Amino acid sequence: TGYFGCRNKDGSFNDDAFAERANLDNVKMIEIKISQGAKPSHGGVLPGVKVTQEIADIRLVEAGKAVLSPPTHPEFDTPGGLLDFVARLRKLGDGKPVGFKLCLGKKIEFLAIIKAMLETNILPDFITIDGAEGGTGAAPVEFSNRLGTPCLESTYYINQILIGAGLRQHIGLISAGKTATGFDMLEKIILGADTVNAARSMMMALGCVQAKTCNTNNCPTGVATQNPLRARAIDVSEKSERVRNFHRGTVHSFLELCGAIGFDNPSDLSPIDLFSRSEEGTKNFDQIYAPLNAGQLLGDSIPNSYRDDWLRASSDSF
Template identity: 55%
Template sequence: MREKFIRWGLVLLVVTWVISILIKTHYWIPILLSCIYFLGLYNSFQTKHAILRNFPVLGYFRYFFEEISPEMQQYFIERETDGKPFPRNERSAAYRRAKNISDTVPFGTQLEINNRKYEGIKHSIYAKSPGEELPTVLVGGDQCTQKYKASLFNISAMSFGSLSDRAQMALNRGAKKGGFYHNTGEGGISPYHLEGGDLCWQIGTGYFGCRDDNGRFSPEIFKKNVALPAVKMIEIKISQGAKPGHGGVLPGSKNTPEIAAIRHVQPGMTIISPPSHSSFSDAAGLLRFIQQLRDLSEGKPVGFKLCIGDTREFEDICAQMNVLKIYPDFITVDGAEGGTGAAPPEFSDGVGMPLEPSLIFVNRTLTNFNVRDKLKVIASGKV
């Protein structure tokens, strides 16, 4: 293909130049063809892109159509109820509500409600006006002295660094306005989380915001930050649905001096969170760590977040609760559907248990060990 392009392209170029010189007009045509020819000549010998090496000019059409394929899918193929993670009709409703435009639609639902996966709410025929106070759930067991009234729906974990400062400010102001809490993500508490909304401080394996110079948990730094009035709960992140068993990565290009100061790391360095915690290595250690954080926070609710993998490990945690008489105040179950976390596709697609069977298993196991009434269960992961 390369030899044909060089030979016949050169013939076409020479013929075009001769004709243009003879008729003394339309010089832009051979100039354009010359540019295309020399571009193709370069592609014929480069070794970076196999497609452009084999198809020096036509190969660009492949990249062009690949570039616009998401738009073609969205505007010409995708239906109102298609699309991941949110279909077009849900996105449209969010846009309309954000602009204070009517979100009502005619002609009823477009969903296949006779499908066995249809989910709906059982309503009452004696409807009443909603009360002034929104429904809440009291989080905090007998070992917790600063119980927290949590909203039914809250903002899940997204760190500063993965989201911008403006995004975090908007989310926290929304939490204040709506009366729900804002999970910080494992990146620590930034100034942009402190816009008046309640916080659930998430602590990951990197202990960002409460670590010493060696990357281990620092009780002194933790005690200083957990005393912030905005911090209402503490969540120990064991694993995440998007990447269970895989530590997070903060690229050096994103590790600005501001982010480094918040996370207590060196700026400009790529920071890799370990896959597991250094403060504990078994169920008993996890529960003792929970009690340590509860004591350091002077009785604030402490729980842990995980994506269910080996079910025997969770059963062991439940068994140790009864042995040590230490109970978390809540457990956040993250489904393998994942959320904001970036991860290798092998982890996103093939590791962990989905949310629905996870919730069923967690609820049943807690009940079997007679500890279900001592804690609350939170669901996460593309609910």
């Protein structure tokens, strides 16, 4: 929302600066961050003590001054506006994949985006689903503990909505939120994700001890600091090997689990393979939540659990 690296002095979006950076060879895809699981509908602050000259040059801000990220995007305020921004970035990025990331809140607001996709025929290349259990040292406790929809429920719901709207084959799904084990990966893939993101676990493999001093620039392990002396705590050759080992071991565990439940290919997994136990008994996810058939939302046979929100959603407003 701060458009760092592609902004004007007043914080508005700068097309030329974006195009210059988006067309670098090392930029593979472009993600619009609408919200994140740890603090949905909340902005952010990078303290001035952490804004070195190097960071200021990269972000196009003043060195030594606190940098604010507003809670909303100044470039759009409607579902159609979001999709116009997607198309704009795709053109400026010379066709590179463009998507958006969000933590699911009111379902009717996500359905409004889907209706806008159907009306405009402008589709993101991917959607990143960030679960409410996602974490960051920059999140207020009230936000990280209380707001947003958990990852598994969000992943299942958004996957089903895309199926029901006849859009699933055109949009990739990335799922994130407390991914640390092979089973965490398995759950997300089963419920519809094409790709799984891991952030916190990789950071801990790098050496984070959750000292909760990220904002002070005094991280004791050197992970979250611009202080050159403290950054020396990270031996890149050693830590990179640890991160690689963790990544490789986690993926291996995931594949072992796939084999253990009888599948040669993770793409064959489905919601009927994941069970949840409650006081009423054990059910798979298709039994807990109503699955949708391809294009079902476009007809008259919309399940009751989806009908009211779908009929109320409008592409004109979140």
